[in-house]
Amino acid sequence: xxxxxxxxxxxxxxxxxxxxxxxxxxxxxxxxxxxxxxxxxxxxxxxxxxxxxxxxxxxxxxxxxxxxxxxxxxxxxxxxxxxxxxxxxxxxxxxxxxxxxxxxxxxxxxxxxxxxxxxxxxxxxxxxxxxxxxxxxxxxxxxxxxxxxxxxxxxxxxxxxxxxxxxxxxxxxxxxxxxxxxxxxxxxxxxxxxxxxxxxxxxxxxxxxxxxxxxxxxxxxxxxxxxxxxxxxxxxxxxxxxxxxxxxxxxxxxxxxxxxxxxxxxxxxxxxxxxxxxxxxxxxxxxxxxxxxxxxxxxxxxxxxxxxxxxxxxxxxxxxxxxxxxxxxxxxxxxxxxxxxxxxxxxxxxxxxxxxxxxxxxxxxxxxxxxxxxxxxxxxxxxxxxxxxxxxxxxxxxxxxxxxxxxxxxxxxxxxxxxxxxxxxxxxx
Amino acid sequence: xxxxxxxxxxxxxxxxxxxxxxxxxxxxxxxxxxxxxxxxxxxxxxxxxxxxxxxxxxxxxxxxxxxxxxxxxxxxxxxxxxxxxxxxxxxxxxxxxxxxxxxxxxxxxxxxxxxxxxxxxxxxxxxxxxxxxxxxxxxxxxxxxxxxxxxxxxxxxxxxxxxxxxxxxxxxxxxxxxxxxxxxxxxxxxxxxxxxxxxxxxxxxxxxxxxxxxxxxxxxxxxxxxxxxxxxxxxxxxxxxxxxxxxxxxxxxxxxxxxxxxxxxxxxxxxxxxxxxxxxxxxxxxxxxxxxxxxxxxxxxxxxxxxxxxxxxxxxxxxxxxxxxxxxxxxxxxxxxxxxxxxxxxxxxxxxxxxxxxxxxxxxxxxxxxxxxxxxxxxxxxxxxxxxxxxxxxxxxxxxxxxxxxxxxxxxxxxxxxxxxxxxxxxxxxxxxxxxxxxxxxxxxxxxxxxxxxxxxxxxxxxxxxxxxxxxxxxxxxxxxxxxxxxxxxxxxxxxxxxxxxxxxxxxxxxxxxxxxxxxxxxxxxxxxxxxxxxxxxxxxxx
Numbered sequence: 006x007x008x009x010x011x012x013x014x015x016x017x018x019x020x021x022x023x024x025x026x027x028x029x030x031x032x033x034x035x036x037x038x039x040x041x042x043x044x045x046x047x048x049x050x051x052x053x054x055x056x057x058x059x060x061x062x063x064x065x066x067x068x069x070x071x072x073x074x075x076x077x078x079x080x081x082x083x084x085x086x087x088x089x090x091x092x093x094x095x096x097x098x099x100x101x102x103x104x105x106x107x108x109x110x111x112x113x114x115x116x117x118x119x120x121x122x123x124x125x126x127x128x129x130x131x132x133x134x135x136x137x138x139x140x141x142x143x144x145x146x147x148x149x150x151x152x153x154x155x156x157x158x159x160x161x162x163x164x165x166x167x168x169x170x171x172x173x174x175x176x177x178x179x180x181x182x183x184x185x186x187x188x189x190x191x192x193x194x195x196x197x198x199x200x201x202x203x204x205x206x207x208x209x210x211x212x213x214x215x216x217x218x219x220x221x222x223x224x225x226x227x228x229x230x231x232x233x234x235x236x237x238x239x240x241x242x243x244x245x246x247x248x249x250x251x252x253x254x255x256x257x258x259x260x261x262x263x264x265x266x267x268x269x270x271x272x273x274x275x276x277x278x279x280x281x282x283x284x285x286x287x288x289x290x291x292x293x294x295x296x297x298x299x300x301x302x303x304x305x306x307x308x309x310x311x312x313x314x315x316x317x318x319x320x321x322x323x324x325x326x327x328x329x330x331x332x333x334x335x336x337x338x339x340x341x342x343x344x345x346x347x348x349x350x351x352x353x354x355x356x357x358x359x360x361x362x363x364x365x366x367x368x369x370x371x372x373x374x375x376x377x378x379x380x381x382x383x384x385x386x387x388x389x390x391x392x393x394x395x396x397x398x399x400x401x402x403x404x405x406x407x408x409x410x411x412x413x414x415x416x417x418x419x420x421x422x423x424x425x426x427x428x429x430x431x432x433x434x
Numbered sequence: 435x436x437x438x439x440x441x442x443x444x445x446x447x448x449x450x451x452x453x454x455x456x457x458x459x460x461x462x463x464x465x466x467x468x469x470x471x472x473x474x475x476x477x478x479x480x481x482x483x484x485x486x487x488x489x490x491x492x493x494x495x496x497x498x499x500x501x502x503x504x505x506x507x508x509x510x511x512x513x514x515x516x517x518x519x520x521x522x523x524x525x526x527x528x529x530x531x532x533x534x535x536x537x538x539x540x541x542x543x544x545x546x547x548x549x550x551x552x553x554x555x556x557x558x559x560x561x562x563x564x565x566x567x568x569x570x571x572x573x574x575x576x577x578x579x580x581x582x583x584x585x586x587x588x589x590x591x592x593x594x595x596x597x598x599x600x601x602x603x604x605x606x607x608x609x610x611x612x613x614x615x616x617x618x619x620x621x622x623x624x625x626x627x628x629x630x631x632x633x634x635x636x637x638x639x640x641x642x643x644x645x646x647x648x649x650x651x652x653x654x655x656x657x658x659x660x661x662x663x664x665x666x667x668x669x670x671x672x673x674x675x676x677x678x679x680x681x682x683x684x685x686x687x688x689x690x691x692x693x694x695x696x697x698x699x700x701x702x703x704x705x706x707x708x709x710x711x712x713x714x715x716x717x718x719x720x721x722x723x724x725x726x727x728x729x730x731x732x733x734x735x736x737x738x739x740x741x742x743x744x745x746x747x748x749x750x751x752x753x754x755x756x757x758x759x760x761x762x763x764x765x766x767x768x769x770x771x772x773x774x775x776x777x778x779x780x781x782x783x784x785x786x787x788x789x790x791x792x793x794x795x796x797x798x799x800x801x802x803x804x805x806x807x808x809x810x811x812x813x814x815x816x817x818x819x820x821x822x823x824x825x826x827x828x829x830x831x832x833x834x835x836x837x838x839x840x841x842x843x844x845x846x847x848x849x850x851x852x853x854x855x856x857x858x859x860x861x862x863x864x865x866x867x868x869x870x871x872x873x874x875x876x877x878x879x880x881x882x883x884x885x886x887x888x889x890x891x892x893x894x895x896x897x898x899x900x901x902x903x904x905x906x907x908x909x910x911x912x913x914x915x916x917x918x919x920x921x922x923x924x925x926x927x928x929x930x931x932x933x934x935x936x937x938x939x940x941x942x943x944x945x946x947x948x949x950x951x952x953x954x955x956x957x958x959x960x961x962x963x964x965x966x967x968x969x970x971x972x973x974x975x976x977x
Contacts, residue, residue, distance in 0.1 A: 096732045097786070220733045
């Protein structure tokens, strides 16, 4: 019913516009919010402080580092891209307040890479970027629902969905750990629901599943988790949680000398972040990990090389890790979307550019993007790696073998995707 | 934590103002006027016995502002009942919101007279109150024959009465302003009833929660319920800190407690399923005390405390308004036999997942509160009584005259969704008017664009407002934050509405564009942002 009314409105508006054209001059087009002749303003909310911020708080610095590099090389058609960052501490209500500020006070053109399923959903429900026509680019959550272009018309996923990740994990388990007892630690929300759906599709049977409520993770909780995994005699334990849950689990496991075959989900699998909490790197040795982008230590990769050089100059002394790479990758993709949006980009032209050209945007990932006029699906797969004695994730067998799938019942298949060469100097064409 | 303050629905008892002369004359007689200047005061009573008060400035310009007060309980409340005890039924007229002197002063300065009725009956009364207002308008015009225009406004249930007057008698009013408007009776009492039912089936099964006996016995039962509900709320307040469930909890509640489900999560679930705001007078669900609870307090605790603060009001309304409407309709009017509470909180379950303690706990609470659980028996309404309730006056949301809505985004009694329903209805109405105008253009080749007749002023909340003592305890003694509590408007905001009404009445057009945006900003915490969309009351997701 609402859709019908909207259509009516559009029809009537179009006709009335035609009527008015006959008697009045066409007014000059107003400049787009957040876009001036010299600049483009983007906004980001994510946890910058508090216990949930660990690792993720490097994303804004990474994105800014890329934008500074871009601006030093001419920006987007001469416009410099600036990023306004607000700390939401991973609290949904605060994300709503901070996003309101970004849109209404800071007047950003678009939101970039907001983090957390609950936060993005709270913003969608309360701030209504879809109704406002504000683009929400490349959200930092793999919740499959955000790829629904009808429900979230201005929101674009970038990470592979948690369902995809679980399906690919399931495939790996079937091929490598058949007959083993599998345990699963997962966050007891939509993040975890996606994982459970993916594992179910993959046909994985668990000896034990241990949910934890978001915010409850910590050393005390981890001790309880380990008791459950031990009781179930789990041979392989999958940690499908946020960094703080993974770190708590591995830290306590090290103390208790509990050492099953670990398998780490990408969300909580950044070794730099884990080690920052005091977890010995050796605990990670031989753990299985998953990533859509190259290993952050792979300096033969042209993106990793360029991005790490840019980051080293912008944020000296800070480790180039998975959060940094993903942050810079999102900024690079945003730059391409802005460039593709035309000489005078608008919110509409920005989204139209992603819809029509987004699947071809250059980026560091080793798996394809799924954008189209009807889909806001981002990356669609992973490669499988193992952690080294120093905690670095490298591809199993030394070369990247990527797997791709969807968030439905589609099979997991080896990807034939060949990543195009990076545009000159890592700048948008 | 200090005692959570309840915003009494009875705040109108404090509304007797210096503008009023409280000696009514015989019903339907001509007003008794004091003839004073510069403000002449008149009192009287309409044919239904409702006392009224008129105040007319010497510079009367022919415009009168008719104000309708909000819900007042229809029974005295014994002093022994906590928080709201001591209330006496009153029909004192209220010609400006809350007797606000600034508002009266502004209207008088513009040559606008003020008038208001105390209404013949209290409780849920739009049917009779609209008739009273119609008669009162006629009485005023007869007494002051130079009257040219009537502007009408009202708060809470008075907003319903005002909107109803404009829907049924647009010929009588030139502009209206329903403020913090309640929704229709079925939607309001569904919200209140859902929360009360939840308290009953989880925390104290001896709460009657509706289906009260007829007459004085039913009133007595409602008093008992009030005491029990406030007692439970007190225990819940303690339980949020300690984790303990009320000792009066049902078998279902005790089973949930034994399963390790935090009582704060259960309370939050009840608030979410009823549609209560998760921000309240003192709890923003954003701030946390310095130290270990900096993050976990807003994430896991504050939403439950907001529900506690807001829910205390909802529970009081549930009991007393339910008892009143049952008295009017002759039976139980709350029925949740078909309500799917799990479906109702689908979105909220994601946003407040941490405070609800995760999907497993959410699933356990949904199962406990489902119709399939005999341990949480559903309330069964009386079909005849429900039919009578549904036949009580209900607004459609049709806008006939320039209309100004103003409401708080976290109002716990009359949620912002009540105004959003009118905004949505008007969007459809305006689109239809455009289509009609276009059709007319195709016939006559003369196009007249329809005029916008709705201005929505959202009373927004600050970015954050919860404050903490040095001990880390939240402070609840500060004034309620803007956008929270019921009809929590400042004088500046009310004067802006009055100004806009006067302008609309004079010109036929509402203030618009940058002018109203600037005025709203200057009035403080008001927004005309058309992209603010408040959630409708949960009743509408069921029906």
